[in-house]
Amino acid sequence: MNRGLLFVLSGPSGVGKGTVCASLRTKMPELIYSVSATTRTPREGEKDGVNYFFKSREQFQDMIQGDALLEYAEYVGNYYGTPRDFVEKTLSEGKDIILEIEVQGALKVKEKFPDGVFIFLMPPSLNELASRLGGRGTETQATIDHRLSVARDEINLLYHYDYAVVNDQIDLACKRIDAIMTAEHCKRQRFLHELCNELDAISTAENV
Amino acid sequence: MNRGLLFVLSGPSGVGKGTVCASLRTKMPELIYSVSATTRTPREGEKDGVNYFFKSREQFQDMIQGDALLEYAEYVGNYYGTPRDFVEKTLSEGKDIILEIEVQGALKVKEKFPDGVFIFLMPPSLNELASRLGGRGTETQATIDHRLSVARDEINLLYHYDYAVVNDQIDLACKRIDAIMTAEHCKRQRFLHELCNELDAISTAENV
Structure with missing residues (x-):
């Protein structure tokens, strides 16, 4: 039997990890939650x-x-x-199992479980990021610079992840996560492992 | 603007590439076909x-x-x-653009277009592969060995692909291909590129 896959859902605080996970639970009842x-x-x-x-x-x-x-x-x-x-x-x-966790925790999980599939939930859109950062007109330059620096730090975290899912709409975010799960199961290396075992079994059976 | 992605759908002859592609055309009318x-x-x-x-x-x-x-x-x-x-x-x-092509052609495309996403359409199931290979009872050992060797060659081709999609049911195969396309757009490196450009634009605008 093939092993399941570990999916780690993380992202900056306030991005809506909990809400997306709650919605995934209703849409994918077969998925196990850590x-x-x-x-x-x-x-x-x-x-x-x-x-x-x-x-x-x-x-x-x-x-x-x-x-x-x-x-x-x-x-x-x-x-x-x-x-x-x-x-x-x-x-x-x-x-499969999914783990919803804040960013520092996700990085620690990755050290112990590099084979996991790491998904970063992103703030709604780049436009919104831009308007959050600079568009309000009431902030001082220092505040804007600070927000920009926080955004850069968040984006730098992305390097540790396999996927980024924009949480613009919960249903869309869930659909993307569902697609990532399906696609990860289609990754070539998982098939190769299974197929080679299968063919070896056939060869052995025929040569008995 | 972000570049689209090239998806290459290939697989052994008789696996149903054309049928799957025809079904994709009706399900994803926005997709461009090479x-x-x-x-x-x-x-x-x-x-x-x-x-x-x-x-x-x-x-x-x-x-x-x-x-x-x-x-x-x-x-x-x-x-x-x-x-x-x-x-x-x-x-x-x-x-995005999709290219349906036989296996030798796909390998040539990969040489010129390594950034493409290469999807291998697989015979319906491992069980079916097993029964095709050995289960009919009327073939000589030489025939079975030949089929096994052909199957091994096909499977070896998988190394050149990113994904394997089993064509057990056309609708399921299309769903998996759709999921792969969505997931590929969520790949972290594509976001990083876009986000860094966006942040640079904001920084520049603010420093004017």
Whole structure:
């Protein structure tokens, strides 16, 4: 059986990663979503293994030391991280998995999982970027320069990604992500691997 | 303006390239199809520049010598080839173009146009390949070995392609090709180029 593919959806804060992912969930119910581990207390209705894997601080630190996390970070006194075994198990079952994560986390995942497909969700459009940056007329040059520099930093991040998806409309962004998933499964090297195994099996069977 | 992309659809003879392309034409009317040049006589109803660019033998030979063809071949005494300028013009207008071509021609196009996106249309399924090769029970071992060797040759061709699309159902094959086209437009390097130009333009405008 072929392994599934890991898709990592990331992008600057405020770009709409969560909204796009929520929409993908309804459009692609067969897709598996990576479940994070956390040390924070479960909120009402949250289920272990569904919303999060809830861990004690000690358990989480053991995971860190055992290299059981693809990435982790601490926010407001709580750990959050991506358990490696859930991702690995899903992929080995031949299923795709998607991980929605902020930019720093995505870069860490890439170190441990270079075979992942990294998708950068982009601000709505270049025109909008331009108008955000310079078009309001009320900002000082220093503010504009700062925004320009932030935009350059964001764009530089793109180098680490395979794809950029503009989030101009949620449905369009989802369609593009869906297309990327389909296309990645059509990549030649994945077929070669499968076909060579198949032909070897035929040759062997015939020579018995 | 961004350049369009050249998509090359190829694959072994009999795999259904023509049928898939005809279906793509109805599903994606905005896509431009490469028009071949030929020295053969126009058939009734065929239009110059639509079905083919009809050329005299001298004109065609001038095109060969002027490197005006991405590839060409001679069949049954007539030349057929892909004019470079039609492809270049379409791309420079920011439009995508698709070229349906047999395998040897595709390899020649790749030499001249390595930036093209090369899609290999595959026989329906690995199971079917297996049954075609060995399952009929009436063939001699020599016949089976020959088929196996042909299949290996076809599969080896895959190394030259970016994608493999299984032609199990025409609609599915078209959907995959459509997805590949969308995904290729989302490739990070295409955005980087565009974004850097855009930001440079903003910086320049602001510093005036």
